[in-house]
Amino acid sequence: QSIQLGDAKAAEIKAVSIGKTFGAFHALRNLSLDIGRGEFLTLLGPSGSGKTTFLMILAGFTAPTTGRLMMDGKDITNVPAEDRSYGMVFQGYALFPHLTVEQNIAFPLKVRGRSSADIKRKVGEMVQRVGLTGHETKLPAKLSGGQQQRVALARALVFEPSVLLLDEPFSALDKNLREMMQQEVKRLHEETGTTFVFVTHDQSEALALSSRVAIFNHGELLQVGKPQDVYERPESRFVAEFLGEINLLPLDALRLEGDRAAGQFEERTIVLNRTMAMTGPNAVAAVRPEHMVICTGPQNGDRNAITCRVEGATYFGASTKYHLKTRRGTSLAVSMPTAATSPIAPQTDVWVSWPVHQGFLLPAGG
Numbered sequence: 001q002s003i004q005l006g007d008a009k010a011a012e013i014k015a016v017s018i019g020k021t022f023g024a025f026h027a028l029r030n031l032s033l034d035i036g037r038g039e040f041l042t043l044l045g046p047s048g049s050g051k052t053t054f055l056m057i058l059a060g061f062t063a064p065t066t067g068r069l070m071m072d073g074k075d076i077t078n079v080p081a082e083d084r085s086y087g088m089v090f091q092g093y094a095l096f097p098h099l100t101v102e103q104n105i106a107f108p109l110k111v112r113g114r115s116s117a118d119i120k121r122k123v124g125e126m127v128q129r130v131g132l133t134g135h136e137t138k139l140p141a142k143l144s145g146g147q148q149q150r151v152a153l154a155r156a157l158v159f160e161p162s163v164l165l166l167d168e169p170f171s172a173l174d175k176n177l178r179e180m181m182q183q184e185v186k187r188l189h190e191e192t193g194t195t196f197v198f199v200t201h202d203q204s205e206a207l208a209l210s211s212r213v214a215i216f217n218h219g220e221l222l223q224v225g226k227p228q229d230v231y232e233r234p235e236s237r238f239v240a241e242f243l244g245e246i247n248l249l250p251l252d253a254l255r256l257e258g259d260r261a262a263g264q265f266e267e268r269t270i271v272l273n274r275t276m277a278m279t280g281p282n283a284v285a286a287v288r289p290e291h292m293v294i295c296t297g298p299q300n301g302d303r304n305a306i307t308c309r310v311e312g313a314t315y316f317g318a319s320t321k322y323h324l325k326t327r328r329g330t331s332l333a334v335s336m337p338t339a340a341t342s343p344i345a346p347q348t349d350v351w352v353s354w355p356v357h358q359g360f361l362l363p364a365g366g
């Protein structure tokens with residue numbers, strides 16, 4: 001009853017030094033990226049960073065100005081979109097309004113000249129797989145937003161493409177529906193084994209779905225890695241800040257000692273993991289708010305601790321975020337599970353501590 005796409009059908013893509021200019025404007029600069037067979041790769045970045053341009057180049061709708069695109073070792077730079085035969089779910093890539101759910105899903109098989117028995121079987125399987133049983137003969141206008149997206153996913157996957165491209169497919173859906181569809185896409189990826197390339201500007205969506213995340217800014221690929229690696233070991237201020245809130249502690253007198261770094265932060269020395277090659281003395285220590293805790297003393301173990309004053313707190317239900325200031329006025333945020341803390345009154349003097357391995361260095365500027 002399941003469609004056996006298997007890993008063998010999934011394609012491997014290699015982008016080599018891709019550049020794209022529109023007149024004098026550089027939409028993409030020297031972008032090289034390997035997309036593995038069966039991978040779920042997410043292109044993440046702010047509006048205008050070049051994600052869609054890159055996806056359009058992958059799809060074959062836009063030709064790159066420079067560089068090459070390889071699929072399974074073959075140069076496909078000049079192969080038109082219709083011959084790449086990728087599945088696509090785009091924001092504005094609407095369903096055919098005059099065709100029923102079944103007819104929409106059958107469309108890619110019809111244009112490929114599949115037999116009607118084959119079409120009937122595949123469409124039936126796909127309808128079931130995306131949870132649209134009972135809606136087969138409805139027109140898109142009679143479906144909810146989530147159901148329409150399911151039809152779009154089914155239509156994009158029914159012909160067993162080697163690559164599925166998705167451009168912000170859920171940005172119009174409300175939070176609950178969006179989370180449901182995210183799980184749906186994740187499941188479809190696992191079941192089909194197809195290579196998925198997904199565009200979003202939503203960092204939590206990228207972290208939740210992907211096998212790897214590629215972070216774009218101003219037409220450049222800044223970093224690519226597993227969700228946990230890009231979140232916990234960002235290589236630039238931009239990546240660190242785009243992926244979530246981060247505390248930045250300016251350091252003086254940085255000393256590098258083996259795989260560790262020690263720097264002077266205000267009146268204390270703090271120790272950090274030396275995860276990247278830092279050159280020059282201008283570094284900041286970076287620590288995520290959820291990796292810090294508020295405590296009554298400096299604590300034992302392999303930890304850093306600094307003194308702070310609580311300025312206020314924001315209650316988020318599961319977690320509470322404390323806003324603090326150091327003696328010299330550096331602002332910090334500490335996020336702790338609400339259940340694990342008792343409320344701390346503003347103006348209380350406290351210690352903030354964190355494990356050495358949760359702090360990392362970033363360049364002080366930019």
Ligand code: ATP
Nearest residue numbers: 022025027045046047048049050051052053054201
């Ligand atoms: P968004 O999340 O808003 O879709 P994006 O990261 O996908 O953003 P792109 O759509 O790739 O960004 O656009 C990158 C830049 O290239 C933008 O500044 C955009 O204005 C520009 N651009 C894209 N297509 C064209 C075009 N056909 N002509 C001129 N400029 C373009």
